[in-house]
Amino acid sequence: MLVSVGREDDVKFVGLCEARGIPVLRIGVTDNSGELEIQDVATWQLNDLRGAHEATLPELFG
Numbered sequence: 001m002l003v004s005v006g007r008e009d010d011v012k013f014v015g016l017c018e019a020r021g022i023p024v025l026r027i028g029v030t031d032n033s034g035e036l037e038i039q040d041v042a043t044w045q046l047n048d049l050r051g052a053h054e055a056t057l058p059e060l061f062g
Helices: 007-019 046-061
Strands: 028-030 035-038 042-045
Touching: 035 046, 042 046
Parallel strands: none
Antiparallel strands: 028 035, 035 042
């Protein structure tokens, strides 16, 4: 599952997950650049990701 958490809530979110035995891994950050960077892996434009997400079901089911 991918979860987006504001920077101000990052530590609290990790603590909540750990307290419940839920594994959590911070894989990247977003900022005003309009990009998602997964550290040491890749960087994507948010508009490209949004388009792919919003188009999937209509492309499959019309």
